[in-house]
Amino acid sequence: MTINAYQSVRKATLVEGASPHQLIEMLYDGALSNIAIAREHMSHAKRSDVHRHVDKALAIVQELQASLKDIDSNEISANLFELYSYICTTLISSEMNMDDEGLGVCAHLLDVLRDAWQAISPEVAAAA
Numbered sequence: 001m002t003i004n005a006y007q008s009v010r011k012a013t014l015v016e017g018a019s020p021h022q023l024i025e026m027l028y029d030g031a032l033s034n035i036a037i038a039r040e041h042m043s044h045a046k047r048s049d050v051h052r053h054v055d056k057a058l059a060i061v062q063e064l065q066a067s068l069k070d071i072d073s074n075e076i077s078a079n080l081f082e083l084y085s086y087i088c089t090t091l092i093s094s095e096m097n098m099d100d101e102g103l104g105v106c107a108h109l110l111d112v113l114r115d116a117w118q119a120i121s122p123e124v125a126a127a128a
Contacts, residue, residue, distance in 0.1 A: 021122035024064070028114035031060040035091075035107045042100050054095040057106070061087050083109065 018026060038053035065084035071077045087106050094102030 019122055021117075021120075024067075024117055025114065027060050027064055028110055028117060031057045031064075031110050032107055032114065034060070035103050035110070038095070039100055039103050039107075042098055042103070045098070047098070050095055050098070054091050054103075058088055058091050061091070061110070080113075083113075 034053040034057040038050045038057065041049035041053065061084055065081060065088070068077045068081050068084075071081045087109055090102050090106050093099065094106070
């Protein structure tokens with residue numbers, strides 16, 4: 001079994017056994033990881049690699065945004081929706097302009113959100 005096949009099986013096993021709370025945490029980690037990789041490629045002017053990883057981070061943030069409930073009646077959900085929209089717009093703009101600072105802002109915001117999510121107990125998150 002190759003290392004890539006092993007990693008693929010391992011990821012699938014982690015996802016299958018994860019609680020909804022852990023899945024959200026994994027999404028944050030995936031977005032942050034892809035932004036970090038994109039920033040590394042940006043420092044070497046590898047535009048196609050930057051695009052690939054920003055695209056992955058963007059898809060994850062859009063998935064987080066799509067998972068929000070009651071955005072019309074819940075102020076927290078509405079605010080998160082707007083923050084995710086800002087992150088998506090900034091990711092796209094940063095990629096287009098090869099703007100490392102913009103990617104850094106996105107990473108910082110997602111890091112803060114991940115830390116806040118980790119501070120919520122899984123029982124509270126499940127009720128939300």
